[in-house]
Amino acid sequence: MAINGGPNFQFNPSISFFVNFDPSIDKNAREKLDQLWEKLSQDGTPLMPLQEYPFSKRYGWIQDKYGLTWQLILTNSEGKKRPFIIPSMMYVQEVCGKAEAASDFYLSVFNDSRRGEIARYPAGMEPEKEGTLIFTDFMIENQWFAAMDSAQPHAFNFNEAISLLVRCENQEEIDYYWEKLSSDPKTEQCGWLKDKYGVSWQIWPEVMGEMMADGTNEQLDRLTKAFLQMKKFDIEKLKEAHQGK
Numbered sequence: 001m002a003i004n005g006g007p008n009f010q011f012n013p014s015i016s017f018f019v020n021f022d023p024s025i026d027k028n029a030r031e032k033l034d035q036l037w038e039k040l041s042q043d044g045t046p047l048m049p050l051q052e053y054p055f056s057k058r059y060g061w062i063q064d065k066y067g068l069t070w071q072l073i074l075t076n077s078e079g080k081k082r083p084f085i086i087p088s089m090m091y092v093q094e095v096c097g098k099a100e101a102a103s104d105f106y107l108s109v110f111n112d113s114r115r116g117e118i119a120r121y122p123a124g125m126e127p128e129k130e131g132t133l134i135f136t137d138f139m140i141e142n143q144w145f146a147a148m149d150s151a152q153p154h155a156f157n158f159n160e161a162i163s164l165l166v167r168c169e170n171q172e173e174i175d176y177y178w179e180k181l182s183s184d185p186k187t188e189q190c191g192w193l194k195d196k197y198g199v200s201w202q203i204w205p206e207v208m209g210e211m212m213a214d215g216t217n218e219q220l221d222r223l224t225k226a227f228l229q230m231k232k233f234d235i236e237k238l239k240e241a242h243q244g245k
Contacts, residue, residue, distance in 0.1 A: 001165060011067035012156035013047060018071045018086040018146055030058055033072050040064045080116065086137065087164070088146035092154040095197050099133040099147040102197045109180045110140040127151040163192065163200035171235045177203050178232045188231040205235050211242045219244070
């Protein structure tokens with residue numbers, strides 16, 4: 001989902017998107033990877049050049065012309081198939097070394113969750129600390145994510161430019177995820193929160209989308225005025241505003 005969010009927050013590589021090209025699934029995977037790299041390179045900025053690395057025969061990390069970052073990788077699923085695109089979180093600066101703890105935390109909060117692969121930095125790869133994560137992936141609610149630590153000097157951290165949206169069916173779910181995830185009341189606004197690792201989430205009632213899709217201009221105005229005053233969304237109050245009560 002994309003919104004126009006104004007100038008306050010800029011995309012950065014703390015959350016990027018893995019794009020998995022698997023030759024065991026598509027014999028033209030490498031060619032398609034190169035084609036996508038060429039398109040993303042137009043007015044983009046390579047962060048890691050497209051070439052062979054110890055972990056892949058073909059990999060590159062690039063920031064496109066809009067500032068969004070993508071990791072294109074030639075993979076081999078070996079029976080462990082992953083989605084074509086996977087959001088990836090990089091834990092840097094004060095949260096460097098927290099990728100495992102953070103992913104454990106997310107696995108504990110959400111149902112239908114499990115860890116996939118995990119790989120750790122060995123000794124001798126300073127400034128990376130031995131035992132922190134080169135890579136892990138994990139699934140929560142049928143959505144795959146990846147996470148990694150990086151002790152390299154980075155001039156960025158997680159911010160609101162990319163958030164993770166949780167679609168809730170009822171107030172009970174909203175209350176649960178809000179209580180579990182929110183760590184800083186000062187960052188709570190309009191259904192947004194930040195967790196203890198700095199990742200932004202939107203705790204979103206499904207019915208809100210329905211009301212916005214079907215509402216008249218007057219109903220949308222009332223709904224907007226109501227939710228702009230909220231931190232955690234209150235479904236009943238949103239419904240009352242939509243109905244003009």
